[in-house]
Amino acid sequence: MTSYYTLVASLPPLPQPFDSGPLPITRSTLRSRLDLLDDDDRMVVDQISRFFVWDRQPLDRTDEEVWQTHQRLMEQIDNPLVRQVVNHRFDMRTIVAAIRRKRDQEGPPIGVPPLAGMIRRNWDAPDFNLSTRYRWIGPFAEAAAAGKVVQAQHILFTDLWNTWTRIAQQYHFTFESILLYLARWEIVERWTSRDADAGRERFNDLIRETLGEYAELD
Template structure:
């Protein structure tokens, strides 16, 4: 039901917000960051640009923490996205890059990273991002921003389900039961069994 132009905005927002594993393998990588900046300029809504930027900035922060933990690079070779990149470089050896006051949520994530609890770290960050998207969604009623935030939130939910095997199985069972309970499917199955008899 979206116009072609709106559909392109949705697809661009999804591509930037929900990065594929392949595109993130080299994060933070200067050409990738420059591409993000070019693509972000094509997002027409300022509120969506800010929300997507927030997501990319958090990816940059987590990448910096991981890179430093693994000893993969030094501050002079670190390229990141957004307003905190300069502080990250200048305060590379500070546990939270000097951002603990500006970003108190970061102090909750670092211990999870240090303990190797990447699943819990992702869950906490996605909860934070979910609230950000929900705020924007509620600030705009019946607009493209509403639709895009809704789609992006459910992308976060999908990631959560994929990372939790028991939740994924439960979701599959529930969807299977609903699908099997629809009259068209029931009729089709009964017809197929009659042919086999």
């Protein structure tokens, strides 16, 4: 697709911040807009969409399963931005798993290098000496330890939202801007599912997906 202007211009603004408004476009409508993309671009969109589906799965996978999934994705994905999105989420999963395992007096997770190695070397530090880079670690750990699971999930979503928004400022009417719209739309979709009474159980599922055993603290 030589020009993305028409598609980008057709996408309604997302709420700023992500928790300040309703979902501006449904999944089905968004999917129909993405039909404007050519085959190569749709393949990349499918890759990031499939990853989002996987990322919604519970955190109680084994370290080996997570590591193998990351290896497979890195072999399949060529787009640099999609690789960045995937790696960021794997880093977040690794840190959340480390916080949980430390609480349970277990050893550090295998995780994905190089972050997993840094965690192992700094296992005795409360924040694994990572708070300078990942400022959400302290607030997340406090919220999770206090049983405030919705607040803990909000902290994770806020980090993701701010990261993708910051990167999106570098792109205008490009394929990258579409990918970053999808990444942020997914956050809004997951968060707003908590608002409707009919979606209450679905939101409880999302809490479990994001926080694993921490979801049982409330």
